[in-house]
Amino acid sequence: MKQVCRLMFYLCLVAIVTSCANNSGSTGSSSNPGVAKTDVDFAKDAFTRLANGDTAAENLIDWETFTSLGVNVGAQYNALPNEAAKGGFRTGFITSFSKSFQATGARAESLTNWRIQSQEAAKTVVAADTPKNAVLLLTVAKRDGQQKITALETSTK
Numbered sequence: 001m002k003q004v005c006r007l008m009f010y011l012c013l014v015a016i017v018t019s020c021a022n023n024s025g026s027t028g029s030s031s032n033p034g035v036a037k038t039d040v041d042f043a044k045d046a047f048t049r050l051a052n053g054d055t056a057a058e059n060l061i062d063w064e065t066f067t068s069l070g071v072n073v074g075a076q077y078n079a080l081p082n083e084a085a086k087g088g089f090r091t092g093f094i095t096s097f098s099k100s101f102q103a104t105g106a107r108a109e110s111l112t113n114w115r116i117q118s119q120e121a122a123k124t125v126v127a128a129d130t131p132k133n134a135v136l137l138l139t140v141a142k143r144d145g146q147q148k149i150t151a152l153e154t155s156t157k
Contacts, residue, residue: 040114042147043126043138051108053098058090062141062148069153111136123150133157 037045042060049057063086066073073093080086111128118125123141130136139151 037147039119039124039140039147040116040126043140043149044111044114044128046149047111047128047136047138047152048108050094050097051101051106053095053102055091055094057094060147060149061090062143062150063090065141065150067151067153129157130154 046057046060049060063077064074077086077089080089110131113129115127116124117127117137123139126138126140128136133156135155135157137153137155138149140147141150
């Protein structure tokens with residue numbers, strides 16, 4: 001199980017990190033409790049927290065359905081036997097993602113031009129440009145009235 005998680009973290013990081021390395025643009029993430037965020041602001045905040053290893057990112061991801069760069073993380077998560085194992089998985093994912101991301105010199109702040117790429121009633125795909133002409137795509141879904149990240153992907157411009 002640890003090998004699968006590490007492989008998945010590595011794949012995520014390679015795709016995102018190579019696209020985000022060494023650029024100092026600003027994302028301007030804001031946290032204002034009690035104020036609803038736009039899907040763009042939510043995605044920007046969630047990714048910044050994930051990239052920085054902030055444990056608050058745990059509550060911003062829909063772990064049961066989450067996919068990352070084509071890997072069905074939700075299936076791995078749902079296969080875990082109990083809440084203790086799932087909690088360890090969530091913490092491990094955030095920590096490993098952040099450490100690997102930062103070890104390459106990448107910065108969440110290097111993503112620019114945050115925007116809505118597509119929008120449906122139940123989900124919004126938010127896009128951000130990377131310094132190396134790739135696009136980060138984050139899917140924000142509304143579940144039980146709350147915004148959650150359900151997918152993290154990349155594409156070319």
